[in-house]
Amino acid sequence: MLSKLATLILGILSEHERNPYEITKMLEYLQTKKWLPLADSTVYATINNLKKRGLINGRIEKTGNLPEKTIYNITPEGEFELQESITAFLSEDNYQTTNFDIGILLMHNLSKNEILIKLKKKLERLESTAFDIRKQIFGFERETGKIAFSSLAMLKHRLHINEAEIKTIKELIKELNIRMEVSELSPFDMRMVGN
Template sequence: MDRHLLLLGLLRHQEMHGYKINDFIDQQMDFCVNLKRSTAYYILDKLCSDGYVRLETEREGNRPERHVYHITPEGEARFQALLRENLANYRPPVFAEDVGTIFQQQLPRAELAELLQNRRTQIVAHQKRLEVLRTKLPPNHHAVIEHHLLHIAAELTWVDRMLVTVEEHHE
């Protein structure tokens, strides 16, 4: 339902056509939302069929028609309910990399250390990207970026501990 919340929240801010919605997500929210364009359109269609969003076709001059989405009063009520539910509940994160960690003993120690170092490099690059984004995005994004940076700091601590453990057993 967080994807429904996202789309309703964006439309609550302003009416938009599908391309603009997807572009906004790609430009300002890709670090915290994994929403493919086709999925966004599918959810928008569902929100329309449920009466939460209204679709209008507009044409400007000789440009092709475009579909513009508007939130309805029912959509506003649904947004409010989803927002409260989202903020009040905790869902523990799932880390896909943990599966590999379970089987790490199947690799030679040197290779494992190299792989973990590669992961660390990627984490640091992502951390730097978020720090840059923090300076470019509007203030309403700052709390989300801070949340991600705190998780990244914990992930770096964990990877560093794993590297120490691997190196200790390698000697």
Template sequence: MPGRRKVGNLTALAVLAVLVERPMHPYEMATTLRGRGKDQDMGIKWGSFYTVVRNMERHGLIAAVESVREGRRPERTVYRITDDGRAELVDWARELVATPAAEQPRFRAGLSVLAALHPDEATALLHRRLAQLEDGISSERETLAAHAQVVPRLFLVENEYDLTIREAEAAWIRSLLAEITSGSYPGLAEWRAYHEAGAPGSGPTGGGGTTT
């Protein structure tokens, strides 16, 4: 369950996912994770990477197997995944796949205070966001199609998810913009009148979480 992990940072999950393949030293782990884009999937904080690795060793998820030296570089410790680490990897994957968790996207925060903007400005900003989303979607589709030629689909599933989420967001924004520009959006007249009157205060909604 969430909160019971010995090392709860998602960086630990990323480390387990590469060490299950073979033993590596931390620099090789980091290089492999960067090369596969796992820093984007899991929000890896590279400044704390070595601390996470040490914590994982302390809790028995990984174990040192040898120290190696390459030329004049400092000696590096090679780690392997332990049985406890394998069990943690599988259990963590099960939790993340099966259990929805509350997340706080920045866009949702912006929508929660959309009433602070004049409808015309909100519309312009949403159009700007939509244009950027559409450009990104087009690029991601091309990249995904290219990767699908050489990479098994199983290892692109997170990219498919990202693309689907962005496509859904773009479709929702188009729908919202259609309502605002057609004048059919509920409360639009009051929203517009509030800003055009220049009234002080918290906005036409007076706060709350379901105002837009």
């Protein structure tokens, strides 16, 4: 299975051949950096890796006085790998532990006040992001037929994930406001319950 970024790049190239700058701009337009941290240099390195693996081909193109640029297209092997990765991404139950999960598990190491400050700041950021996503979804829904169903579905999924974290943080803040202290129990003692 390919990486998330490699799969996205192959998906872009499966629609139309493009140069690396265009690919980077498309990823930027999708706001992928909000849910898939990546630098432009990573995009270029991934493109080179896909080329080495024979999943994409490149040809040099020169237009007028402009500098040469490499235009990439997907190979049949790339199409196969893309389909395999899409199938895997859609069918797997991948509940990756997030940094937030680890933070919640170990938050007892911080003072109650410090936890509340951090959670409230995170809540503000998440609510701002949720607002931006809702605004984007609303704009796309008003322009039906101009955006792919899959793009809208992905945005809604991002919103649901965001809303789940907002709900969790609100519950944590409420619970912490009721409690005198975080806990004296070790979170690693969960294994002892029910034995």
